[in-house]
Amino acid sequence: MSFAPQIRIPATYMRGGTSKGVFFKLDDLPERAQVEGEARDKLLLRVIGSPDPYGKQIDGMGGATSSTSKTVILSKSTQPEHDVDYLFGQVSIDKAFVDWSGNCGNLTAAVGSFAISNGLVSADRIPENGVCTVRIWQKNISKTIIAHVPITNGQVQETGAFELDGVTFPAAEVQIEFLDPADDGEDGGAMFPTGQVVDQFDVPDIGSFQATFINAGIPTIFLNAEDIGYTGTELQDAINSDAEVLKRFEKIRAYGAVKMGLIQDIAEAANRQHTPKIAFVAKPKTYIASSGKTVSDTDIDLSVRALSMGKLHHAMMGTAAVAIGTAAAIPGTLVNLAAGGGEKNAVRFGHPSGTLRVGAEANLENGQWVVKKAIMSRSARILMEGWVRIPEDSF
CATH class of the missing domain: 3.10.310.10 (Diaminopimelate Epimerase; Chain A, domain 1)
Known part of the structure; x- marks a missing residue:
């Protein structure tokens, strides 16, 4: 009997705000998973360890909660005046699907840091010391987000004194601006889809x-x-x-x-x-x-x-x-x-x-x-980087 080998995919495990997720560069994914569809969804499900009838995600990177069953795919932005395209996938724990219908605001705090560290932000936009302004295009909802990431000696500063309730240890503060956060409705009232505030x-x-x-x-x-x-x-x-x-x-x-x-x-x-x-x-x-x-x-x-x-x-x-x-x-x-x-x-x-x-x-x-x-202000930190491994025939 023959068995499929495991393949390895470059990945980074990051905390952003009060969430954790597995981050990928788009062009590091296997070719058939670089486009939306069944192959990508199956790959992410296997990485996270879903669907899991036990609800624990033991055989994957997920932590069996909505805050830890998350994936992020980043690439250089195709949008003018933006640095990085950010796609978020919320992976179901017990069902075989990935929900692409919205953003993760917590993991947004880690997007700028990852983008800087992985060459997705032009070097001339990164100060030696100070704050790097990362212009993010959130692809799930077609919105612009601005992340203000602290830089020390040309590197992302992750440690600091900023405390965030729900996170055990202090870290560097990352300020996030969600521009025009309301839905863009043709009738002008889509912020309140019923037309009423109550x-x-x-x-x-x-x-x-x-x-x-x-x-x-x-x-x-x-x-x-x-x-x-x-x-x-x-x-x-x-x-x-x-x-x-x-x-x-x-x-x-x-x-x-x-x-x-x-x-x-x-x-x-x-x-x-x-x-x-x-x-x-x-x-x-x-x-x-x-x-x-x-x-x-x-x-x-x-x-x-x-x-x-x-x-x-x-x-x-x-x-x-x-x-x-x-x-x-x-x-x-x-x-x-x-x-x-x-x-x-x-x-x-x-x-x-x-x-x-x-x-x-x-x-x-x-x-x-x-x-x-x-x-609002959040913080972010790399927890682990290297490769994730999944069976070659899982997607």
Whole structure:
């Protein structure tokens, strides 16, 4: 009996924000995986270790959570005035598919660092000491992101004193600007796909409650925590340990996806796990974060809990933070009201691991809200680099 040999593919395992993923240069992939399609998806699935009926991804690079089942493909940009093209694939843990429908805001923090270190940014744009501005074209959503990456002695500086709740050790701060983060709709109102900043949202057999549907950073459904029986101070076990609760949230998400026009039938939501996100908000309350530290109600403007890939996130997805900052800047949204209402250009919100500050610039133009950019700080670090190995016949 003959067996297929393993092949090795250059790869880098990186932390970006509160996520981890496997990074590839496009031209390092086998030729048939350099274009979108079945071969690429199968390759990434095998690299990560999916689908895994045990839900552990033991035979791959994944960490069996939505934050660690991620892949990134980078190449020199084909867009004018951009340095790098960034394609993100969210790999399902227990199903054989890769979701390409949205961005990962956390891993965005590592894109600039990888691009500089791997020759995707022109040498004349990299200072000997200072900050390198990396112009990223996010291919999943066709948006521009600017990463400000610290440079010391001509190399990416990864260590530093910047602390990010949800990440154990301090590192160098990377500021990220998401330019024009809202969806570009022909009707001018696609930031709010229903045309309203708050809707009455009916979900069969569950209930009717207020919701804000927004396309900014990533399509997101915001609910009031108290409307669905929560306080907004919950940690992961309070949600993720109850299979019936998770089914309830998934049903709400599926009906919300239809209402946002992302799918036509709720059955399609099963194959679109990455988007939309669902989150619930509450006015500030003191709570104990997962690290054991106290988050005081005086330290935050509001509390937010968000689900990713069917589970409550341990901190906050970067793209959802963009949605939070954008919604907070627009009077009348549930996020804005939870933060006290009125005009805001930045908020600090509480999440299961601690707090995060995000800013957004919103203007009312011709009767429509327009957000020019959202800004937040993350950090990134190379964890391992070399090659991943997969069976030659796996893709």
